[in-house]
Amino acid sequence: MKRSFQGFVLVTTLLTFAPQALPQDYDGTPLRIRVRVHNYAQVASEILVPAEAQAAEILGKAGIEITWSNCDPAKASLADAAECNQLMRPTELGVRVLPYFGVGAGITKKTMGLAVGNLASISVRRVKEEATEFGVQPCEVLGPAIAHEIGHLLLQQGHSPTGIMRAHWRREDYERAPRGAFTFTSEQGEQMQAEVSKRVQAQGAAEVATATVTK
Numbered sequence: 001m002k003r004s005f006q007g008f009v010l011v012t013t014l015l016t017f018a019p020q021a022l023p024q025d026y027d028g029t030p031l032r033i034r035v036r037v038h039n040y041a042q043v044a045s046e047i048l049v050p051a052e053a054q055a056a057e058i059l060g061k062a063g064i065e066i067t068w069s070n071c072d073p074a075k076a077s078l079a080d081a082a083e084c085n086q087l088m089r090p091t092e093l094g095v096r097v098l099p100y101f102g103v104g105a106g107i108t109k110k111t112m113g114l115a116v117g118n119l120a121s122i123s124v125r126r127v128k129e130e131a132t133e134f135g136v137q138p139c140e141v142l143g144p145a146i147a148h149e150i151g152h153l154l155l156q157q158g159h160s161p162t163g164i165m166r167a168h169w170r171r172e173d174y175e176r177a178p179r180g181a182f183t184f185t186s187e188q189g190e191q192m193q194a195e196v197s198k199r200v201q202a203q204g205a206a207e208v209a210t211a212t213v214t215k
């Protein structure tokens with residue numbers, strides 16, 4: 001009897017204090033994820049910047065706001081974003097832009113992207129091959145490819161029969177792209193928002209814990 005009474009008190013306490021513990025950007029403002037782009041392939045900014053803008057637009061329509069940190073592994077320039085060398089936080093994801101993938105387990109010559117844990121990788125060779133095949137600019141393939149891989153990281157699941165999370169894209173997808181062929185379903189948007197919300201809360205809790213330890 002006493003045990004269950006204590007349980008009741010604990011639940012009441014959590015319900016009372018949980019809303020105050022939520023980070024400020026939990027309610028109302030867009031849910032935000034920082035993405036570090038490690039440009040191993042040395043893709044020119046004329047390609048990378050519009051690709052990032054398109055990926056941000058696609059994810060923005062699904063309710064996820066992206067802040068990019070562009071990291072240049074080759075130059076290690078002082079102008080590199082300060083976040084590039086720090087430990088990844090819960091609200092951060094990594095995207096490696098690689099020249100190509102070596103063929104191996106689960107990777108074929110046609111593989112354009114991979115997503116494992118909090119890190120996605122993209123083969124620029126495949127991006128360029130697909131751009132040539134469908135007569136579009138490389139940035140028009142790279143942008144949706146980045147959004148697709150971030151989708152894998154946030155949804156923690158495979159492909160869907162429609163929209164941007166399909167396994168393969170066709171010529172008509174690129175032709176329809178300006179009108180929104182590369183979109184997440186509303187269900188996927190809600191799933192990603194829930195995932196980012198969880199990460200924002202985890203980050204808030206981690207920051208509180210760090211502050212307590214360093215006091």
Ligand SMILES: [Zn+2]
Pocket residue numbers: 113148152158159166167
């Ligand atoms: Zn995929």
